[in-house]
Each structure stands twice: as structure tokens, then as C-alpha cells.
Amino acid sequence: MRFLLIEDNAPLASAVVDRLSLDGHVVDHAPDLETARDFSATTAYDMILLDIMLPDGDGSSFLAHHRSRENGAPIIVLTARSEVSDRISLLDQGADDYMVKPIDFAELEARCRAVLRRRDSGPGTGSRTLGTIRFDPASGTLGVGGRDIQLRTRELRLFEILINAPGMIFSKSALVDRLFSYDEDVSENAIEVYVARLRKHLGGSDVAITTVRGLGYKLEQM
Structure with missing residues (x-):
């Protein structure tokens, strides 16, 4: 956030x-x-x-x-x-x-x-589900295939952005703007690193982070 x-x-x-x-x-x-x-x-x-x-x-x-x-x-x-x-x-x-x-x-x-x-989402725990995955931002865990994966802070915040708007395309520049402050000198390549980590965590599920050529990334159920 x-x-x-x-x-x-x-x-x-x-x-x-x-x-x-x-x-x-x-x-x-x-x-x-x-x-x-x-x-x-x-x-x-x-x-x-x-x-x-x-x-x-x-x-x-x-x-x-x-x-x-x-x-x-x-x-x-x-x-x-x-x-x-x-x-x-x-x-x-x-x-x-x-x-x-x-x-x-x-x-x-x-x-x-x-x-x-x-x-x-109104009252509740704040957890999200999409397809076969479950995401709990409060504990920072991603549930995939019966196992809970503890996300690191940047992974957590990036996945939170994506799962709150499944199907929406986010450009790299927009994600940099959401994840880093004005004081941090970060290139858009950092987004590629975090996306790669999240894709690895999502392996075996029916949810994927898709690259939309020339536009950015979106989270979707396959």
C-alpha cells in the first residue's frame, strides 16, 4: 500500500x-x-x-x-x-x-x-480467494495446493495490488509508483524480479500473472 x-x-x-x-x-x-x-x-x-x-x-x-x-x-x-x-x-x-x-x-x-x-470488501478478515489460491494480507501468506507460503514484504504488497483487481493490467511504471517512495531510486527491472518470484510461488495453481506485451501484467485465473 x-x-x-x-x-x-x-x-x-x-x-x-x-x-x-x-x-x-x-x-x-x-x-x-x-x-x-x-x-x-x-x-x-x-x-x-x-x-x-x-x-x-x-x-x-x-x-x-x-x-x-x-x-x-x-x-x-x-x-x-x-x-x-x-x-x-x-x-x-x-x-x-x-x-x-x-x-x-x-x-x-x-x-x-x-x-x-x-x-x-466490508467487514471480514480481508482474505482473498481466486481459483485455487487463498491470500491473507494480514498474515502475509499465500495458500497454494494445501501449503502456505510466507511472502516477503515487496512480494506481499505487489500481490496485494494484483489480487485486489484481477484481470486489470498494471504497467511496470504504475507498479513502481505503488511499491516505492519518491526517495527510492528503483528501476522497472525490480518489478520483473518480484513478478518472477510470485510466478514461482503460484506454480501448480490455476492462477497466473500474465504478461501483456507492451502494457504490463495482470493476475488471472486460467
Whole structure:
């Protein structure tokens, strides 16, 4: 998943980035609203973590603008405001959830998973099945032929993208954009490496990652 973190507190932002990166997520950090608007105008995010009190304005304005564009990326607000009325106002403006600072990182991860589950498939475990395979993003396992394969972080995030949209073609550049942050200097050849690993894991199943010449890759049941 690719996250946009809008937070001006540098130590907190660094801690959030480090924690989410350990799970294989890509996190772009914007310390102010201007940077956040630039990032969101050019990049599709799976999740936005939004501070409200920012050096160049109120994060509520970003929330309102984001929702006016009918952008589907969910937003979790990180706020120091603990009054019930403030939290109700944020939810009414379109926030999907909120957390009051100081933040517990385990709770933040759990809330992110819950919001993404609601967006993707409603209540449930978040597991996916396609043909004879079963994928559980929470545990990072791919079930093939009665065995559970533990995916590495990049493999996990790449397969998560593909199985959430079976049959959809993803270009290498689009996958690089989803899997790596602006700070990482990565070529499109890296995608070929991860695709090769996933194809090996899928051997013996009725699901394959197909190359569409000149366009990219798609996951499909054969």
C-alpha cells in the first residue's frame, strides 16, 4: 500500500514512516499542506494520514478539498483535539476515522487495516480467494495446493495490488509508483524480479500473472 502522511512533527513523522515501512508499505511524508497538495495531485494513494494543525493552515481544508474531488482514498485524521464535538465535525467532513495524539502505533496499524477492509470488501478478515489460491494480507501468506507460503514484504504488497483487481493490467511504471517512495531510486527491472518470484510461488495453481506485451501484467485465473 502507498500512504501519504501529512504531519509537521518531524520525530513523530519519522516514527510513523519507519513503522509502516517495516510492514512493506510505501510512505510519502508531507510536512505541510502545500507539499501534500503537490503529492496528491500526481500520485494515487491507498491511505492518507492527516494532521490537522499544520504550519500553513488547517488540515480540515485539505480534507474538504480531497472529498470534493471524490477521491476514494480513505483518510485517518491524527489530532491533538480530544473534544467530542471536534471529532464529530471531522467525521462529518468526510474523515474515515481519527486518532487522538499521542499515537499508539499498533492501534494505528489496526485502524488502517480496518478502514481498508471497509473500503475493499466490508467487514471480514480481508482474505482473498481466486481459483485455487487463498491470500491473507494480514498474515502475509499465500495458500497454494494445501501449503502456505510466507511472502516477503515487496512480494506481499505487489500481490496485494494484483489480487485486489484481477484481470486489470498494471504497467511496470504504475507498479513502481505503488511499491516505492519518491526517495527510492528503483528501476522497472525490480518489478520483473518480484513478478518472477510470485510466478514461482503460484506454480501448480490455476492462477497466473500474465504478461501483456507492451502494457504490463495482470493476475488471472486460467
